[in-house]
Amino acid sequence: MSKYTGIDFDPEVKFILENAVIKKSGKVAVYTAIFGGGDFLNEILEKNDDIEYYCFTDNPKLISKTWNIVYCYGYYSTSRLTAKVFKILPHHVFVNYDYSIWVDGSYRIKSNLTEFCNIFFKNKWNILFFSNPFRSCLYKEAKVCSALGLDDKDVINRQIKRYILNNYPMNNGLIHGALIIRKHHNKIVSKVMDLWWNEVSNYSYRDQISFNYIAWEEGLSVGYIKGALSSSEDFEFTGHIKMASIGIFRKIWTKLRVMVIDNFQGDYFGR
Numbered sequence: 051m052s053k054y055t056g057i058d059f060d061p062e063v064k065f066i067l068e069n070a071v072i073k074k075s076g077k078v079a080v081y082t083a084i085f086g087g088g089d090f091l092n093e094i095l096e097k098n099d100d101i102e103y104y105c106f107t108d109n110p111k112l113i114s115k116t117w118n119i120v121y122c123y124g125y126y127s128t129s130r131l132t133a134k135v136f137k138i139l140p141h142h143v144f145v146n147y148d149y150s151i152w153v154d155g156s157y158r159i160k161s162n163l164t165e166f167c168n169i170f171f172k173n174k175w176n177i178l179f180f181s182n183p184f185r186s187c188l189y190k191e192a193k194v195c196s197a198l199g200l201d202d203k204d205v206i207n208r209q210i211k212r213y214i215l216n217n218y219p220m221n222n223g224l225i226h227g228a229l230i231i232r233k234h235h236n237k238i239v240s241k242v243m244d245l246w247w248n249e250v251s252n253y254s255y256r257d258q259i260s261f262n263y264i265a266w267e268e269g270l271s272v273g274y275i276k277g278a279l280s281s282s283e284d285f286e287f288t289g290h291i292k293m294a295s296i297g298i299f300r301k302i303w304t305k306l307r308v309m310v311i312d313n314f315q316g317d318y319f320g321r
Contacts, residue, residue: 075146086129
């Protein structure tokens with residue numbers, strides 16, 4: 051049972067977290083997670099001696115010159131959800147670090163992140179994201195995911211109906227979940243992360259649908275970095291291994307599909 055919310059995590063999640071605790075201490079931990087062979091591990095182009103870098107994985111053969119590889123025991127439902135255990139719950143893993151920075155496996159770190167971290171420290175945010183570059187409303191995000199079959203439509207409908215009944219407002223912001231910087235031991239941040247995981251594990255695994263709702267419900271102030279992650283000087287999108295390995299026609303189809311997702315602007319349930 052989590053000490054932050056009283057939520058009783060599934061036994062598989064407890065096992066994963068308990069066996070992945072990082073005992074080392076420090077100020078900032080940058081981390082990623084690669085499970086099920088979904089991504090290459092992008093080597094860091096410029097490291098910072100004041101930061102530790104961790105990659106959580108189920109691949110015992112994965113090696114790196116720039117990341118500390120943490121082989122993980124246990125599995126939760128799917129490889130994607132197992133990776134999200136680490137994405138969402140760093141406070142259960144980095145118990146002796148003050149801050150954590152999640153970087154999706156499809157991005158490469160280009161800088162030493164000094165200036166990037168200073169933005170966070172100077173503004174005294176407890177959690178910081180890039181804004182979603184295409185939508186500013188979780189209802190629209192949910193409709194896109196549902197329309198394109200990115201997750202079970204009935205699950206998404208049930209989730210969104212609950213948000214509507216609880217009067218969650220439209221156009222209340224939407225995160226780009228590929229990068230998160232957190233003061234993860236902050237009491238409200240820890241609580242929101244546990245509750246976010248509860249949403250992702252019980253409703254849609256598309257975590258961008260649920261984060262802003264939970265933050266709103268719990269009164270967490272969310273900071274947003276100016277500009278888009280795609281134009282950041284600190285990070286570079288490299289894509290997923292599956293995208294890199296498919297043929298030219300499949301690549302074209304994938305790009306067209308993404309364009310449809312990015313430009314679909316309908317509201318949920320006609321709102």
